[in-house]
Amino acid sequence: MFESFLSGLAVVLQPMNLLILTSAVFIGFIGGALPGISGVILVVILLPVTYGMDPTAAFMLLTAIYGSTVFSGLITAILYRAPGTPEAVMTAFDGYPMTQQGQAGKALGIGVLSSAIGGLVGTVALIIFTPLLASVALKFSSPEYFALAILGLTVVASLGGRLIFGLIGATLGLLIASVGIDPLTGTSRYTFGSLHLAEGVGLIPVIVGLFAVSEVMKRTLGQETHQPLKKVSVKIFDMPILRRIGITLSRSSLLGVIIGILPGIGASTAAMVSYSETVRWSKHPEQFGKGAPEGIAAPEAANNAAAMGALVPLFALGIPGSGTTAIILGAFIMHGLQPGPMFMMTSSDLIYAVFAGLFIVNFMILLFSKPFIALFTRLLNIPYSALGPIIVMCCIVGTYSVRNSMFDVWLMLGFGVLGFLLEKIRFPLVSIILGLVLGPIAESELRRSLAMSQGDLSIFFTRPISATLIAISCLLLIAAIIVPLRKRWRIKAATT
């Protein structure tokens, strides 16, 4: 295996292939940095270009773009609260407050380092454990997915802010998620006879509206006096910070890999779960959402690790772990390759070259992100009266391009207004996203589990992984209720 990796490395280090990788990283940087242009869209656009290429070069190009877009979504998330990709939503929660406090450079540095480390952990896992991890992925079926989604949802309790708002937000997210054709029976729900709502409300219009557009509105209406950003200098290696986020980085990278390998749930979910867990385990959960470095490190390490993890079932089993990997799977078929359990044997040269390429991409991210961000932050010198409309324009084009739907654009603008209003009452927007992302997983997996067991609820407790996850969720819920109560008793006891 190590030999295969070295020979893969030798292929990648050929000048032509290095050139392809470098350009792929830059294309990925630009695409990821523009709100709405996600890895999926870039891979689709470049797919026809690769038909004429040698398969090894073609897949190095596609996977490198895939890896680098996941990274670069953080730039606009941190600078303008306009996540460049869905994977970077969680990064905005603490990244943007840091920018507002004049610490944009520090925030970006943490993001870059966390991404590269998460990506490297993911790549190493991909290289060493692919066959092993693939069999873990097969152990996960509906009851396990349901339990995982429940674990994610329980974090609402520890998200800070007013608990009642968190619960309302999560419920609102669940409600939005239930719009569309019911995936199991085909019944239309809340579609009001509109075809546009039949597919449900997309994640992109909601995210882009709630976060990016509402922020532009807020700043344009001048409700918040904003200090103009000074020159942003990105510092990637900062020892005190690194010491502070070390544990978060390792936990989030591992969590990212594990969630990434599960078919059907991708890097966005990984970022969300890992952010939630970091809040939960933190000694200072109240700092999150106000510019905590861990709040950037957790989602960025996790989403990059998960992006690599999602390639595990693709290479080992021919099962895509996420949306973008599904398109890469299609690309393999178009090139006449046959992904599946035999793929590692029949195309090992190609696969190890792709692995080696991804390995190098993570170093390229460390190397190239600084000049790229420097170039990008020049935009900050543009007065906001010009930059604001440009951001909104990017949001419109990006949202439209996902499904070629004008309806989604109106929806996105509507969520912009909603986000603007909700922020006025300090409503935690993250809880809405939590419900929206985890809701569909929880709902359909619950129903699939019950279909598997013919309505018997014990299926969740007789399967070891699902039982463990549900037990953890219960304990955490109980803890969330008891800990504040005990604090109150103690204060009472001390005063009397």
Next chain:
Amino acid sequence: MFKKHFLVAASSLGLTLMGSTTAAIASSDAAADFPSKPLQFLVAAGAGGGTDNFTRTVKPMLEEVLGVQSTVINLPSASGALAHQRTANSEPDGHTLDFASSTLVTSLAAGQNPTGLDELTPVARMQSDVMTLIVDPDKYPDFESFMAHAEENPGEVIIGGTHAASPDRMAFLSFRDASGLDINFIPYDEEGSVSANVMGGNIDGMFGEISSILSYMESGDMMPILVFAEERLGNFPDIPTTVENGWNLTDGNERGVFVNAETPDEIVAKLESAFKEVYDSDAYQEYEERVNLHYREGWLGSDAYGQKLEENLELYKRLLEQN
């Protein structure tokens, strides 16, 4: 020059005044000019899937045959219903083409697609993928053992597939209807999850296309045990068919091209022959072989395909009502 302008003006005036009766007169002229501007290909599916790959492979070939440019737009919303609707509402001049799979008719039967077969005219069917029942061979080595298990354990066998109005679900319903077995269906969001659950032993089997599981057959993780076809496939002579079991089930997933139903016949004919030329080309046949769609004849002309779709719609509606 003057004459041509006059003709255009007269025919458009005629159209507005008298409606469709003049369309036939204008059409012979339109067919001669066709295509007069770039074509628009609407893909009734997301980017990267089978229908999208099909469209993007055909695009340069058709451009060469017709000598015209074209653009591809994916409209995956509502299982492609938006693409059908937009085609039915487009200018009936053959410049807007709807690239669709069997989901067009399955979603219509399920009431999820408001554009009826009377609003679209099929130009041609280009692909006909073979539907199969796929299982883990460690669990069920052959079709007899599957049948025996399902008969002995009514209500316990679970078959997976993609969403509730998919060709897989129709295959399941028609199989259950014909065999009389008491078996259940669970829809998943994507094909990958279905195969993961079959390999993980969580469900008993799935309905799917043979082309997508070749690698699993080689590794022994999954195996088709029943083929929806009249005759055994040349490449897989050991797998029994539905017809030899006495069940007349031969539908798989099909992919074809549609235009607005008002499109003049001459233009439809011109498009049909252009697609036929593409279909017969070496380049297209090579592609079919590369993606394993060559197990049976894909081509079906406009009229024959239209008739088949009507029959399928009737069958699917009946099956869904029974359910």
